[in-house]
Amino acid sequence: xxxxxxxxxxxxxxxxxxxxxxxxxxxxxxxxxxxxxxxxxxxxxxxxxxxxxxxxxxxxxxxxxxxxxxxxxxxxxxxxxxxxxxxxxxxxxxxxxxxxxxxxxxxxxxxxxxxxxxxxxxxxxxxxxxxxxxxxxxxxxxxxxxxxxxxxxxxxxxxxxxxxxxxxxxxxxxxxxxxxxxx
Amino acid sequence: xxxxxxxxxxxxxxxxxxxxxxxxxxxxxxxxxxxxxxxxxxxxxxxxxxxxxxxxxxxxxxxxxxxxxxxxxxxxxxxxxxxxxxxxxxxxxxxxxxxxxxxxxxxxxxxxxxxxxxxxxxxxxxxxxxxxxxxxxxxxxxxxxxxxxxxxxxxxxxxxxxxxxxxxxxxxxxxxxxxxxxxxxxxxxxxxxxxxxxxxxxxxxxxxxxxxxxxxxxxxxxxxxxxxxxxxxxxxxxxxxxxxxxxxxxxxxxxxxxxxxxxxxxxxxxxxxxxxxxxxxxxxxxxxxxxxxxxxxxxxxxxxxxxxxxxxxxxxxxxxxxxxxxxxxxxxxxxxxxxxxxxxxxxxxxxxxxxxxxxxxxxxxxxxxxxxxxxxxxxxxxxxxxxxxxxxxxxxxxxxxxxxxxxxxxxxxxxxxxxxxx
Amino acid sequence: xxxxxxxxxxxxxxxxxxxxxxxxxxxxxxxxxxxxxxxxxxxxxxxxxxxxxxxxxxxxxxxxxxxxxxxxxxxxxxxxxxxxxxxxxxxxxxxxxxxxxxxxxxxxxxxxxxxxxxxxxxxxxxxxxxxxxxxxxxxxxxxxxxxxxxxxxxxxxxxxxxxxxxxxxxxxxxxxxxxxxxxxxxxxxxxxxxxxxxxxxxxxxxxxxxxxxxxxxxxxxxxxxxxxxxxxxxxxxxxxxxxxxxxxxxxxxxxxxxxxxxxxxxxxxxxxxxxxxxxxxxxxxxxxxxxxxxxxxxxxxx
Ligand code: NA
Ligand code: NA
Numbered sequence: 001x002x003x004x005x006x007x008x009x010x011x012x013x014x015x016x017x018x019x020x021x022x023x024x025x026x027x028x029x030x031x032x033x034x035x036x037x038x039x040x041x042x043x044x045x046x047x048x049x050x051x052x053x054x055x056x057x058x059x060x061x062x063x064x065x066x067x068x069x070x071x072x073x074x075x076x077x078x079x080x081x082x083x084x085x086x087x088x089x090x091x092x093x094x095x096x097x098x099x100x101x102x103x104x105x106x107x108x109x110x111x112x113x114x115x116x117x118x119x120x121x122x123x124x125x126x127x128x129x130x131x132x133x134x135x136x137x138x139x140x141x142x143x144x145x146x147x148x149x150x151x152x153x154x155x156x157x158x159x160x161x162x163x164x165x166x167x168x169x170x171x172x173x174x175x176x177x178x179x180x181x182x183x
Numbered sequence: 184x185x186x187x188x189x190x191x192x193x194x195x196x197x198x199x200x201x202x203x204x205x206x207x208x209x210x211x212x213x214x215x216x217x218x219x220x221x222x223x224x225x226x227x228x229x230x231x232x233x234x235x236x237x238x239x240x241x242x243x244x245x246x247x248x249x250x251x252x253x254x255x256x257x258x259x260x261x262x263x264x265x266x267x268x269x270x271x272x273x274x275x276x277x278x279x280x281x282x283x284x285x286x287x288x289x290x291x292x293x294x295x296x297x298x299x300x301x302x303x304x305x306x307x308x309x310x311x312x313x314x315x316x317x318x319x320x321x322x323x324x325x326x327x328x329x330x331x332x333x334x335x336x337x338x339x340x341x342x343x344x345x346x347x348x349x350x351x352x353x354x355x356x357x358x359x360x361x362x363x364x365x366x367x368x369x370x371x372x373x374x375x376x377x378x379x380x381x382x383x384x385x386x387x388x389x390x391x392x393x394x395x396x397x398x399x400x401x402x403x404x405x406x407x408x409x410x411x412x413x414x415x416x417x418x419x420x421x422x423x424x425x426x427x428x429x430x431x432x433x434x435x436x437x438x439x440x441x442x443x444x445x446x447x448x449x450x451x452x453x454x455x456x457x458x459x460x461x462x463x464x465x466x467x468x469x470x471x472x473x474x475x476x477x478x479x480x481x482x483x484x485x486x487x488x489x490x491x492x493x494x495x496x497x498x499x500x501x502x503x504x505x506x507x508x509x510x511x512x513x514x515x516x517x518x519x520x521x522x523x524x525x526x527x528x529x530x531x532x533x534x535x536x537x538x539x540x541x542x543x544x545x546x547x548x549x550x551x552x553x554x555x556x557x558x559x560x561x562x563x564x565x566x567x568x569x570x571x572x573x574x575x576x577x578x579x580x581x582x583x584x585x586x587x588x589x590x591x592x593x594x595x596x597x598x599x600x601x602x603x604x605x
Numbered sequence: 606x607x608x609x610x611x612x613x614x615x616x617x618x619x620x621x622x623x624x625x626x627x628x629x630x631x632x633x634x635x636x637x638x639x640x641x642x643x644x645x646x647x648x649x650x651x652x653x654x655x656x657x658x659x660x661x662x663x664x665x666x667x668x669x670x671x672x673x674x675x676x677x678x679x680x681x682x683x684x685x686x687x688x689x690x691x692x693x694x695x696x697x698x699x700x701x702x703x704x705x706x707x708x709x710x711x712x713x714x715x716x717x718x719x720x721x722x723x724x725x726x727x728x729x730x731x732x733x734x735x736x737x738x739x740x741x742x743x744x745x746x747x748x749x750x751x752x753x754x755x756x757x758x759x760x761x762x763x764x765x766x767x768x769x770x771x772x773x774x775x776x777x778x779x780x781x782x783x784x785x786x787x788x789x790x791x792x793x794x795x796x797x798x799x800x801x802x803x804x805x806x807x808x809x810x811x812x813x814x815x816x817x818x819x820x821x822x823x824x825x826x827x828x829x830x831x832x833x834x835x836x837x838x839x840x841x842x843x844x845x846x847x848x849x850x851x852x853x854x855x856x857x858x859x860x861x862x863x864x865x866x867x868x869x870x871x872x873x874x875x876x877x878x879x880x881x882x883x884x885x886x887x888x889x890x891x892x893x894x895x896x897x898x899x900x901x902x903x904x905x906x907x
Contacts, residue, residue, distance in 0.1 A: 034457035035450050038249060041242050045427035049420065052787050058751060058772045060761055066423075067237050073245060074236035074468050077461020078205065087203035087462055088514045090557055094201045110201065117202045121209035128229025135664050135721070139681040142657075142756040143773060148680070151237065155229045222613075226665040234658050239775075351781075418785040421778070478652045479613075 026161075030080040037073045041066055064143040068150055075154035079161050082118070112173045115166045122162035129156025184489070187482035190215050190473070191521075195513075204517045205462075205469040212472035220479055228472050235471030236464060239423055240345070240352055244294070245460035246426035247337040250407070250433040251293030252456045257437020257444040259404045260302045263288045264310075265397035266405070271371075272386035276378025278314055279324055281386075282307050283371045286328035288401075290335035290363065291408030292433070294342070296552055300329035300560040304567040315384045322568035323579035326560035327586060328370055330549040333515065335363030337411055337426065340548065343467060343516045344541040347523035352422035353415045358538050358600045360412070362546060365599065366589045373585050403436045416603070463516050470520040477524055487529045495533045499540075499594050502526060503547055510551020514559070518548050535597075542600040546593050550586050553579055610836060611644045612669035612828055615653035615662070623796070623855055624820065625649050627728065628672050630848035631822075635839055643836045645670065663825030664721040670828070675727065675821035676757045682719035683896035684712060686759040690890055690897070691766075691815045692883040693904060697860065700817040701729050701853060703904060711903045715896060716823070723829050725822045726844035729853045731794035731860050732814035735877075736807040738789065742877045744768055744885050753779055753791040759893065763815065766886040780806055792816075795863035796856070804870035811875045812864070813882060 048062040081087050094114075097107045132152045139148040190211065197207045209228060216224040267284035274280050282303065289299045304325040311321035333340040336356035345352040377383065389397070411429050414420040420428060437444040444452070477483060490498060509518050523544065530540045552560040555576045565575040593599055614632065618625040632645035653659050653668055656677045662668035664681075678685025694700040703709070704727045716724040741747050748768045754760040756773040764771035772788060782788040783806040790807065798810070822844050832840065868874050890901035 031454045031458070032450070034461065035454035038245050038453055038457040038460075042246055042249070042427045042430045045242065045246075045424055046431055049424050049428065052751075056749075056751070057770050058787070060771060060773055063239055063774060064756070066239050066242055070238060070241055070464070071233055071236045073457060074461055074464040077458050078465035080458050081462045081465070082203070082206075084458070086458065087205060088466065088517070089201050089203040090198055090514075091201045092556060093199060114200060114202050117197060117200075117210045118206045120213065121206040124209055124213045124225050124228045125232065128225035128227070131223070131226050132229055132665060136661060136681070139661070142680055142758060143761075145758065152229070152233055155233050159229075221611075222667045223665065227667045230658065230662065230665060230667060231654075234654055353781075418781065420785075421781070475653070478648060 027080060027083055030076055030083075034073060034077050034080060037069050037076065041069045041073065044069070061143045064141055068141070068144075068146075071151060072154050075158035079158045082162050083165055108173055112170055115170045115173065119163060119166045119170065122159045122166060124159070125155045126159030126163055129153070129159055184482070184485040186215070186219050186480050187477065187485065187525075190476065194473075194521075198513070204514060205465040208466070208469035208473055208517075212469075212476060215476050216472075220476070227475060231471040231475050232468045235468035235474075238346065240342070241464060241467065243337070243342050243352060243422050243426040244339055244463055245457060246423075246430045247294030247339060247342070248298070248460045249453060249456040250337070250426070250429040251289075251295065251298050252452050252459075253430065253433035253437050253444065253449075254292045254404060254407065255298070255302050256448065256452050257433070257441045259292065259437070259441070260285070260289065260306050262397070262401045262404060262441075264303075264306060266401035268386065269389060269394045269397055273388050274375060274378075275385050276374045276383040277385045278307075278311050278316065279320075279374035279378065279383065280371050282311070282321070282324055283328045283367055283374065286325075286331055287335065287364070287367045288405065288408075290332040290338075291412070292337075292404065292429075293332055294337040294339035296329045296332035296340075296549060297559050297563055299332035300326055300552075300563040301567070303329065304564045308564065308568045314386070317578070318568045319570045319574045319578040322564040322570055322575045323582060324370075324374065326553050326558070326564040326575065327579055327582035328367065329560050329564075330552055330586065331363045331367050333549045333552075334359045334366065334542075334546060336360055336408075336415070337429065338363075338545070339463065340515055340519060340545045341541065342422070343463070343519045344523060344545055346467065347470075347520050348527050348537055348541060350537055350541065353418075354538055354604050355541050356422060357412070357416055357603050358542050359545070360603060361599050362542050362589075362593045365592065366546070366586065369585045369589050370582060373581055377581065403440050407432060407436075466514075466517050467520050470517070473521060474524055483525055483528045486525050487532055490529045491532065493533065495535050496595070498529065498533050499535065499543060502530075502540075502543065503590065503594060506544060506547040507550065507554070510548045511554045511557065513551070513557070515545075515548035515551055518551070519544060536601060538604060539597040539600045543590075543594050546590050550583070550590060553583055553586065609642050609644060610831060611646055612824070613646050613648065613653070614670040614672065615648045615651075615659040615668050616672040617651040617656055617659075618649060620649045623852065623859075624672070624728075624730075627848045627852040627855075630851065631843055631846075634843040634846060634848060638843065639836065639839050643832075643839060660722070660823070663823060663828070666825060666827045668825070670725075670822070670824050671722075672728070672820060672822050674730070674755070674818055676755060676759070676818050678716065678720065678821065679757050679759060682716060683894055684715040684719060684900065685757070686893045687715075687890075687897045687900040688712070688821075689755075689757055689759045689763075689816050689818050690893075690901065691763045691886045692879070693901075694817050696814070697729055697732060697817055697853075697856065700819065701727075704819055707906070708900070708903050711900055715900065716821075719896070721826045722823045723826060725824055725841055726849060728820035728822060728849050729856050730818060730820050731796055731856055731863075733792050733794055733816045733818065734798070735792045735811040735813045735815070736790055736798060736803055736872070737809045737811060738807055740809055740873070740875060741811050742875060743881045747790070750789040751787070753782065753788050759889070760816075762889060762892075763886055766889065767882060768885070776801075779803075783807065795867065796859055799863055799867060804867055804872050808871070808873060809875060810864070810867055810872040811877050813877055813879065815879075815882060 044062050044065050052058045136148045194211045213228050263285045267281040271280035271284050285303055308321040312318045338359050341355040341359050342352050345355040411425050414425045552558050565572045635643050656673040659668050659671045676689035713724045744767045750769050751772050752769045754764050754771045761771045779791050
């Protein structure tokens with residue numbers, strides 16, 4: 001099997017169920033959290049169908065709860081997907097370089113560059129999230145009357161975790177490059 | 184306009200570097216907000232991304248994906264293949280037609296084409312080889328037939344389009360049914376023709392008893408599309424509620440009826456579905472940043488101005504050419520979310536129905552799944568078949584041609600998409 | 606001369622809506638009076654997001670001006686609850702007289718104190734009425750009925766007070782929900798009932814006029830700080846100038862004919878016992894906290 005298709009299976013594993021297993025407490029916790037959130041979304045929506053058609057007394061908070069859960073699912077899932085490298089990415093350039101020579105300098109530079117761009121995006125989410133959280137500190141959600149932080153916290157948290165993970169990746173990549181340069 | 188073109192070019196370059204698509208959207212978006220807009224860039228990025236995820240209609244995406252995963256983990260693929268075998272197995276090239284039929288049924292449970300390519304490919308490519316079909320042929324056919332998964336409801340790309348276009352998800356899902364069936368029918372005919380030309384084998388007639396068993400066994404699975412589509416089309420449920428009910432139904436069928444999904448495995452299946460769908464959800468959310476830049480720099484209006492003299496047909500042809508090119512190297516949902524806000528205002532201004540337009544865009548980008556260099560379905564099946572992508576792509580040429588023919592029919596015959604929704 | 610200032614304005618109406626037209630007139634007047642020194646760039650139809658996102662955007666400095674239903678303020682300020690209190694006024698003219706006077710000033714003060722935005726003006730919008738598929742004149746008649754309400758705690762409490770079953774959902778889902786029986790009724794101004802085609806889904810129009818929610822025209826504190834004295838004055842005068850007067854005249858004129866038009870489209874028009882409805886929600890102003898109670902007292906002062 002070519003390196004190319006192996007790399008791409010990683011890129012496409014987004015849609016194939018149950019392939020990657022989670023290691024480490026952080027990923028396991030996030031994996032469990034994602035499952036709980038998705039189950040909660042299904043539960044809330046089904047409960048709403050029952051309340052609407054059977055009990056005939058719809059929940060006033062179901063829509064808002066589903067929306068907030070979606071925000072948490074999106075950011076928690078995206079963070080986990082980053083850590084397990086299952087985001088959709090077009091790795092053809094990296095694959096070509098790797099196919100030419102494994103562990104080449106060009107490949108390591110490219111990897112660091114990719115991580116650096118992710119660092120910028122994650123930093124934007126973290127900084128923007130912190131600014132918004134400070135400025136909307138006393139606002140509440142309309143139906144559940146929760147602090148609005150429940151809406152904006154996921155972006156900031158995800159930014160922080162991805163930033164940490166990516167920076168670690170860049171440091172490891174750079175030190176590997178230095179080693180590689182010497183050898 | 185210049186800013187917009189510059190933004191798209193930068194975006195494609197960054198994506199081609201290998202940056203995950205969603206993070207590329209955010210990083211490039213941040214850069215362009217800093218350079219071209221007079222607003223706090225970090226706040227706008229985070230507010231837009233959050234607002235992009237803050238949506239009830241979007242719950243349909245993880246729930247349709249979860250329903251498909253649960254059904255698949257519950258051993259559904261094998262049963263669908265046996266069921267299709269009753270009807271199509273004895274035809275010349277029967278197993279090929281069974282492949283197409285299984286893809287259609289799987290499409291009725293699953294919202295994702297790639298999930299279909301993976302599930303059906305794993306089961307059928309080895310079996311087809313055993314029965315005398317070249318391995319590259321099985322891989323090619325599976326990848327092509329899988330694209331109906333994104334068109335026949337439930338279909339995540341149609342949901343993504345409906346969200347980007349602010350259209351009713353129920354209407355879009357219903358509109359996808361006939362075009363999806365048309366594509367499948369054309370593929371089936373192609374298999375029959377190829378079978379006649381190349382002399383492909385047929386299967387033995389299954390015993391009456393085996394046929395009845397296979398039929399009985401697949402009924403609960405086949406009820407799922409009925410529940411989803413029936414519930415949606417009759418107006419009994421919203422698309423979101425139908426998705427939630429489909430997920431719960433899939434859970435019950437695969438644990439209590441088929442009993443192949445152990446309760447202890449369920450958390451892992453849900454967790455994986457959550458992560459897989461979050462990948463798509465995050466692309467949609469991050470694209471909201473680009474949406475803000477498009478709106479604030481007046482890009483859709485500029486596109487409209489440049490295209491306003493076209494006739495609807497010429498416009499749709501142009502869209503087909505652009506999106507077929509885009510689809511060769513870009514992921515479908517990401518392309519939908521970027522190009523819908525840019526092209527839809529022009530389409531509406533030219534009198535193209537937004538629902539028909541959505542079907543055209545989605546079919547177009549589903550064809551992108553079977554065109555190299557970045558054809559996700561091709562990758563999946565070539566990996567399963569252990570045949571090089573180039574070989575599969577070559578074997579796939581007849582089906583690619585047929586898919587393009589189907590696209591022309593769908594483009595020039597709006598009634599096909601709109602008949603069920605009017 | 607100074608460099609011209611451009612302010613971004615977001616709202617969620619389509620460009621053909623009368624409210625959107627008034628916003629356009631307001632922007633035109635600002636540009637004209639300021640000699641092009643102050644420009645307002647309008648993003649209609651929710652291009653910048655839902656109402657609540659645009660309003661949040663004023664504080665985050667991602668948008669400068671928002672025009673929309675003032676009840677949306679309830680997410681960030683108690684004043685948003687006051688502005689949708691039921692049975693504050695009998696008709697639109699009475700409401701606008703109060704919002705032009707002391708009450709309007711008190712509302713403005715509270716907005717300035719409790720949010721990082723500033724109210725430029727309150728614009729008229731027709732009273733909200735109830736539509737159903739059954740006859741109703743008293744709260745007893747709507748007991749337990751599923752009525753769609755905007756996602757605002759005060760609206761929810763109001764309809765819970767009437768003993769209905771208030772159901773918050775996005776405006777765009779109303780028709781489907783009515784058709785599939787998920788809702789038995791909804792409430793909106795006459796103009797909205799008409800333009801949304803509700804007569805095809807509902808048979809009865811109950812003229813409850815339970816809420817008169819003015820439209821808020823708000824600017825973010827940060828955007829306000831960017832303007833000089835002259836520009837501020839131009840903005841404030843235009844906000845309460847011709848555009849607003851013409852909108853009021855238009856709304857009043859439409860209110861006259863809309864009931865007949867809706868009747869022509871097949872709706873049975875009913876004058877309900879408004880006092881019976883009002884009696885059910887008398888205690889809401891007090892329950893909503895000191896800020897709302899203070900504004901309520903201003904309303905009934907003298
Ligand atoms: Na499907
Ligand atoms: Na492609």
